Amino acid sequence: MKLESGMERVVLVTGANSGIGLALCERLLSHDAQLQLCLACRNGQRAEAARQVLLVSHPQAHISLVQLDVGSMRSVLRAAKEVRDRYNRLDFLYLNAGIMPNPQVDLKAFYKGLFSSKAIHMFSTGEGLLTQKDAVTSDGLQQVFATNLFGHFLLVRELEPMLCRPNSSSQIIWTSSSNAYRSAFSLDDPQHKHGKEPYSSSKYASDLLSVELNRRHNSQGLYSSVICPGLVMTNLTYGILPSFFWTLIMPIMWLIRIFTNTFTLTPYNGAEALFWLFKQKPEALDPMAKYHSLTSGLGNNYTLPHKMDVNHTMAEALYEKLLALEDTVRKKLQKEDHGSKA
Known part of the structure; x- marks a missing residue:
């Protein structure tokens, strides 16, 4: 049985049980207590715990879970x-x-950058600092590509009928990164099988995908935007370096924020652009911009757009490759289902 939403807006958030996702949910409910919120999370127990946390401050909220x-x-x-x-x-x-997964820090580059004029840029973007060790999923896909990009692409494809509705508009909003570099991405290797920066590659690919979704679906009322949360202390960030190190340098990072607006630091601040987009008219947004969560030295949050280093030709080519991969994956799953019934 379908839930009748009436005029209440329906919002689905992936990765909603902690960090920026959970902070966003809190901010959305504080702004609109009537919306129907769906937390889409991998771990059911953590999702339920997040739901209970939200219900403490919003006891009348409509919150459901999807694994x-x-x-x-x-x-x-x-x-x-x-x-x-x-x-x-x-x-x-x-x-x-x-x-x-398995982020590795180039310590030589880290110490060199820490005492240089590029220290703030290094912390903000991780450029030249981070590599990751990827793995292969049971679907035969590179894990980072599958999780950060292709799984979301397939989800959008499956939900298109709900997102493209006559006389209405809907928004897709991607959490990207300042670590999304064109240099890390290749159309010849979109899964980044042969590189050491799968995270950066996947985030740049999401920027491209957002641009192509707009080209294909704006006329159907579907709009896509990309945000950068800034440097936020989440479980993902804490996995980069030992916890004791973050404890040591945290006072320095708060001090550095006086000189840069990209050190958002808290999940609440990092969710600023996500929340800001919730309040905008999608047709007025720039499809070629990435919306950045920013925090001043005094702790004031705001959002600013920056042009993305993307082009329509590359975006369209990636989309076509993803469509072909989708077809391959669906056939593989159907064959597996057929085999299990035989």
Whole structure:
């Protein structure tokens, strides 16, 4: 049975049980207590814990859960069906879940940059500092690519009927990164099988995908935007260096924020651009811009757009490659299902 949403907006957030995702949910409910919020998370127990946290401050809120592992295409298809069965509309789809597995810091580059004029840029973007060790999923996909990009792409494809509605508009909002570099991405290797920066590659690919979604679907009322949360202290960030190190340098980072607006530091601040986009008219947004969460030295939050280093030709080419991969993955899953029934 579908939930009748009436005029209440329906919002789905992936990776909603902690960090920026949970902070966003809190801010959304504080702004609009009537919306229907769906937390799409991999871990059911953590999702329920997040739901209870939100209900403490918003006891009348409409909060539901969907188990979703965006790194598993079977899980994506199952979750999408559940969402379609549950709701008759979808107004906001926040694609926030992501991973950076086994991050490795180039200590030589770190210490060199720490005492240079590029220290703030290094901390803000991780450029030249971070590499990751990727893995392969049960679907035969590179794990970072599958989780940060392709699983979300497949989710969008499955939910298109709910997102593209006559006489209405909906928004897809991607949590990207300042670490999204064109130099890390290649159309010849979109899964980044042969590189050491799969996270950066996947985030740049999400920027491209957002641009192409707008070209294809704006006329159907579907709009896509990309945000950068700034430097935020989350579980993902804490995994980069030992916890004692973050404890040592945290006072320095708060001090550095006097000189830069990209050190948002807290999940609440990092969610600023995500929340800001919730309040905008999507047709007035720049499809070629990345919206940055920024925090002044005095702790004031605001959002500013910056042009992305993307072009339509590359965006279209990536989309076509993803469509072809989608077809391959669907056939593989169907063959597996056929084999299990035989």
